[in-house]
Amino acid sequence: xxxxxxxxxxxxxxxxxxxxxxxxxCFHAVRAVDGVSFEVRDGEVFGFLGPNGAGxxxxxxxxxxxxxxxxxxxxxxxHDVTRNIKKAQHWMGIVPDESNLYPELxxxxxxxxxxxxxxxxxxxxxxxxxxxxxxxxxxxVARRRFAAYSKGMKRKLxxxxxxxxxxRILFLDEPTTGIDVASxxxxxxxxxxxxxxxxxxxxxxxxxxxxxxxxxxxxxxxDGRLVRVDTLANLVQAVQDKHTVELSASGGLRRMRDPxxxxxxAGDFEELxxxxxxxxxxxxxxxxxxxxxxxxHEIQVTEARLIRPSLEDVFLxxxxxxLARMKNDDNRPETKSM
Amino acid sequence: xxxxxxxxxxxxxxxxxxxxxxPNISWGLIFPLAWTLMFFIRSETAVDIRSLLPGVMAxxxxxxxxSMLAVTVTFEKRGRSFERLLLxxxxxxxxxxAKTSGAVFFGAVNAFVPVVMAAFLADLSGVIWWQLIVAVxxxxxxxxxxxxxxxxxxxxxxxxQTFSNFFRFPMVFLCGLFFPIDQLPGPxxxxxxxxxxxxxxxxxxxxxxxxxRLPVAVNLAALVGFCLLLFLVxxxxxxxxxxx
Ligand SMILES: Nc1ncnc2c1ncn2[C@@H]1O[C@H](COP(=O)(O)OP(=O)(O)OP(=O)(O)O)[C@@H](O)[C@H]1O
Ligand SMILES: [Mg+2]
Numbered sequence: 198x199x200x201x202x203x204x205x206x207x208x209x210x211x212x213x214x215x216x217x218x219x220x221x222x223c224f225h226a227v228r229a230v231d232g233v234s235f236e237v238r239d240g241e242v243f244g245f246l247g248p249n250g251a252g253x254x255x256x257x258x259x260x261x262x263x264x265x266x267x268x269x270x271x272x273x274x275x276h277d278v279t280r281n282i283k284k285a286q287h288w289m290g291i292v293p294d295e296s297n298l299y300p301e302l303x304x305x306x307x308x309x310x311x312x313x314x315x316x317x318x319x320x321x322x323x324x325x326x327x328x329x330x331x332x333x334x335x336x337x338v339a340r341r342r343f344a345a346y347s348k349g350m351k352r353k354l355x356x357x358x359x360x361x362x363x364x365r366i367l368f369l370d371e372p373t374t375g376i377d378v379a380s381x382x383x384x385x386x387x388x389x390x391x392x393x394x395x396x397x398x399x400x401x402x403x404x405x406x407x408x409x410x411x412x413x414x415x416x417x418x419x420d421g422r423l424v425r426v427d428t429l430a431n432l433v434q435a436v437q438d439k440h441t442v443e444l445s446a447s448g449g450l451r452r453m454r455d456p457x458x459x460x461x462x463a464g465d466f467e468e469l470x471x472x473x474x475x476x477x478x479x480x481x482x483x484x485x486x487x488x489x490x491x492x493x494h495e496i497q498v499t500e501a502r503l504i505r506p507s508l509e510d511v512f513l514x515x516x517x518x519x520l521a522r523m524k525n526d527d528n529r530p531e532t533k534s535m
Numbered sequence: 536x537x538x539x540x541x542x543x544x545x546x547x548x549x550x551x552x553x554x555x556x557x558p559n560i561s562w563g564l565i566f567p568l569a570w571t572l573m574f575f576i577r578s579e580t581a582v583d584i585r586s587l588l589p590g591v592m593a594x595x596x597x598x599x600x601x602s603m604l605a606v607t608v609t610f611e612k613r614g615r616s617f618e619r620l621l622l623x624x625x626x627x628x629x630x631x632x633a634k635t636s637g638a639v640f641f642g643a644v645n646a647f648v649p650v651v652m653a654a655f656l657a658d659l660s661g662v663i664w665w666q667l668i669v670a671v672x673x674x675x676x677x678x679x680x681x682x683x684x685x686x687x688x689x690x691x692x693x694x695x696q697t698f699s700n701f702f703r704f705p706m707v708f709l710c711g712l713f714f715p716i717d718q719l720p721g722p723x724x725x726x727x728x729x730x731x732x733x734x735x736x737x738x739x740x741x742x743x744x745x746x747x748r749l750p751v752a753v754n755l756a757a758l759v760g761f762c763l764l765l766f767l768v769x770x771x772x773x774x775x776x777x778x779x
Binding site for chain 2: 224258293315316318
């Protein structure tokens with residue numbers, strides 16, 4: 198069921214940044230993550246997408262040492278850390294889904310403290326804190342208590358704290374959730390910059406656009422199971438084979454459903470309203486006969502627009518199919534669980 | 536070296552965020568002062584003051600340490616900032632020692648408030664100072680670790696504080712601070728020997744006026760044993776519950 202594509206544009210001689218094999222996490226009866234295997238290559242941005250409750254945060258927690266896998270194995274930069282992840286934590290930077298710095302410390306103190314946890318000496322951590330506050334546009338609020346930061350400032354400082362020790366792998370759990378458009382874009386630019394300078398990034402997000410902009414490869418997680426891992430290009434290609442044209446007309450499109458279906462059996466007609474309709478086909482559809490038919494019925498076509506498939510379509514298709522399949526499985530008596 | 540920097544970073548942060556905050560300092564000073572005055576004013580002679588000193592010192596440590604962990608550990612766990620520490624590349628042992636050593640230091644400093652006062656009111660010659668310092672340190676460590684165990688077993692800060700009182704007040708009476716254990720009702724006596732403070736108080740009595748009941752070596756061994764046990768059980772609990 199899992200399709201995994203390696204997207205051979207990258208060399209495979211480098212050791213994987215993360216290699217997870219059959220990772221599973223159970224919370225009592227709940228299998229939050231269920232036998233997940235994937236590899237994140239050194240230097241790539243790897244997106245981890247899935248609906249709420251799919252197990253993304255739980256997976257990050259296992260990869261970083263905040264949760265112990267129930268079973269499975271894990272290698273970080275070539276080291277087996279299934280039993281003891283402490284030695285790998287030095288290479289990791291973690292930005293959790295909630296900004297969890299110290300509310301009573303100011304921005305500067307928070308960064309310096311986080312740097313000290315990674316054994317960075319005073320002079321260097323102060324220089325680094327200054328540099329990051331500057332980079333993230335927080336220099337003017339450096340001496341303000343974290344508790345008094347706005348949500349966007351908190352997020353930026355939390356990301357700065359995650360990279361203060363120059364980690365080789367950066368984990369980000371929904372870095373831009375709840376952030377205004379401009380700040381989110383700024384954060385994305387920072388992340389792209391970090392990746393360009395060599396940091397491997399593991400990112401979860403609910404923003405398809407974010408994944409589309411940042412990620413080299415994307416994994417889809419549904420209900421604890423990986424259903425697809427592929428490069429962005431391949432993922433979009435799969436739905437690109439479907440062609441969708443949206444027509445706008447003067448009106449009366451609904452009554453055209455049957456005549457159209459009879460005349461163009463290869464098309465799938467979806468009436469959005471009296472004036473808008475979508476046509477889905479597997480092959481490019483000649484529009485002239487279609488428009489002619491409509492005109493014969495005295496409907497003026499005012500616009501015909503090709504709808505480009507987006508990652509969102511891929512996401513909905515993959516997660517939707519998977520959820521539907523699971524529902525079917527659950528309904529079959531022989532697989533019904535107690 | 537990395538561990539050292541992390542240790543000092545954590546200790547310094549806790550000192551500044553919690554221990555050296557004005558309310559805590561005044562509380563840390565006023566509390567031992569109040570105990571000291573309350574007991575000392577009632578005693579007319581210098582001998583009395585000396586005999587009360589070990590009990591007052593033990594009280595100061597007990598109240599200066601156990602509930603601190605409710606803040607430095609339980610509170611940070613609730614705010615999720617504790618996760619940062621668990622994700623840092625330092626061992627859990629070092630991390631928890633860093634989180635507790637502030638309380639140990641604070642408790643030990645509190646213990647010397649009554650000593651300084653007593654020095655003005657009574658003759659302290661004959662006190663075995665090295666023993667006193669060792670005793671204070673061990674009592675501070677064991678009380679802190681008791682607080683740690685409570686802090687890692689509860690979810691809410693108020694629970695940690697309630698439970699530490701649940702232990703502290705009985706210990707004041709059971710551990711031989713102000714009257715000897717053999718004056719306790721029979722069935723309570725074995726209970727006293729299950730509490731680390733009993734051995735600590737005995738060491739303090741021995742150091743201040745040579746009235747310890749158990750051999751010094753037994754007291755030291757028992758205290759070290761309690762410290763290790765409390766610390767290891769607390770770490771085990773963190774590994775089981777907090778690294779899920
Ligand atoms: N500590 C826990 N105890 C019990 N169940 C848990 C625990 N943590 C997570 N779960 C369950 O595991 C599943 C996956 O949760 P997780 O937080 O990993 O999802 P997610 O993909 O990060 O979702 P979201 O997009 O909402 O953040 C959920 O069903 C959740 O209820
Ligand atoms: Mg999540």
